[in-house]
Amino acid sequence: MKPASFDYVRPKTVAEASVALGRKGVNTAAIAGGQSLIPMLNLRVAFADLLVDLSRLDDLKVVTRSPDSIWIGALTTHAAIEDGKVPDLFNGLLKRVAGQISYRAVRNHGTIGGSVALADPAADWPCCLIALGATVRVVGRNGVRVQPVSEFVRGQYETTLSAGDIVMGFDVPTPSVPTRWGFSKVARKSGAFAQSIAIATALGRSGRVNVVLGAAGPKPRALRTVAEELEGGKSGDELRPAIEADLAQVAPGADDYQKRMHTATVLRAIRDMRTQ
Numbered sequence: 001m002k003p004a005s006f007d008y009v010r011p012k013t014v015a016e017a018s019v020a021l022g023r024k025g026v027n028t029a030a031i032a033g034g035q036s037l038i039p040m041l042n043l044r045v046a047f048a049d050l051l052v053d054l055s056r057l058d059d060l061k062v063v064t065r066s067p068d069s070i071w072i073g074a075l076t077t078h079a080a081i082e083d084g085k086v087p088d089l090f091n092g093l094l095k096r097v098a099g100q101i102s103y104r105a106v107r108n109h110g111t112i113g114g115s116v117a118l119a120d121p122a123a124d125w126p127c128c129l130i131a132l133g134a135t136v137r138v139v140g141r142n143g144v145r146v147q148p149v150s151e152f153v154r155g156q157y158e159t160t161l162s163a164g165d166i167v168m169g170f171d172v173p174t175p176s177v178p179t180r181w182g183f184s185k186v187a188r189k190s191g192a193f194a195q196s197i198a199i200a201t202a203l204g205r206s207g208r209v210n211v212v213l214g215a216a217g218p219k220p221r222a223l224r225t226v227a228e229e230l231e232g233g234k235s236g237d238e239l240r241p242a243i244e245a246d247l248a249q250v251a252p253g254a255d256d257y258q259k260r261m262h263t264a265t266v267l268r269a270i271r272d273m274r275t276q
């Protein structure tokens with residue numbers, strides 16, 4: 001199918017893009033890599049009168065390192081991260097996540113900002129950025145706001161973005177000691193969206209543990225009981241009751257098959273949690 005007709009602009013500044021996106025009475029959409037939006041327009045499950053192409057916004061392409069964090073601009077592609085163009089300050093976690101998203105043609109165009117802005121419950125970046133405690137910076141008609149990614153993503157394809165808002169990028173705190181992490185994903189075929197995805201991290205000197213589960217509910221959620229039990233020294237099958245308790249909160253509608261699948265991804269991510 002072909003999309004319904006739309007107008008198209010390609011602004012050169014964030015301010016121009018924000019004005020275009022916030023035009024009153026016009027159904028607008030930002031387009032970054034187009035890897036999700038174009039198929040959705042083609043299938044006519046999304047509509048826009050005006051597409052605002054962000055690809056000329058150099059401010060969204062910046063990647064910088066500061067003593068405590070790394071800034072990843074929203075237009076950074078999955079391929080750039082896979083290829084190590086973003087400094088690897090998490091012992092390879094970012095590369096690992098990027099490299100298994102879909103296939104290379106999608107990764108060449110798809111962006112980290114587009115992935116988080118879309119907020120597909122099964123997407124990899126929201127899960128990863130929540131596990132790393134990242135914040136997102138948004139510029140819009142009401143100025144700039146910074147929010148934890150865990151709060152920015154509100155639910156299935158739902159974020160705090162409103163008309164005129166643009167995701168600028170993500171500030172990811174860098175740990176003082178090497179990150180330990182584990183990643184586990186179940187998908188119907190290689191490169192497909194997850195049916196279950198779990199990322200476990202231990203960050204900084206405190207070794208604070210995060211275990212985040214995606215594709216189990218409307219948004220990726222931290223498994224707090226599991227994290228507490230891990231920090232308390234439990235491991236392997238000893239964690240099953242904690243997983244069950246957390247699943248009751250984050251995936252209340254899961255059937256037995258889904259519960260077993262989520263339990264397996266969580267246990268695998270924890271088992272693989274090491275300085276890779």
Ligand SMILES: Cc1cc2nc3c(=O)[nH]c(=O)nc-3n(C[C@H](O)[C@H](O)[C@H](O)COP(=O)(O)OP(=O)(O)OC[C@H]3O[C@@H](n4cnc5c(N)ncnc54)[C@H](O)[C@@H]3O)c2cc1C
Nearest residue numbers: 030032033034035036037102110111114117123124167192
């Ligand atoms: C075959 C296939 C398989 C895939 N498999 C996976 C997978 O396994 N895991 C996974 O995580 N993803 C997967 N994806 C999705 C892929 O990662 C997309 O690239 C990503 O979801 C969207 O990024 P994009 O830059 O293409 O965004 P676009 O498609 O351009 O935009 C997506 C949405 O985000 C909005 N948007 C984009 N950028 C911004 C911004 N800076 N500010 C505000 N709003 C913005 C757009 O308006 C739109 O609503 C797959 C895609 C395909 C086609």
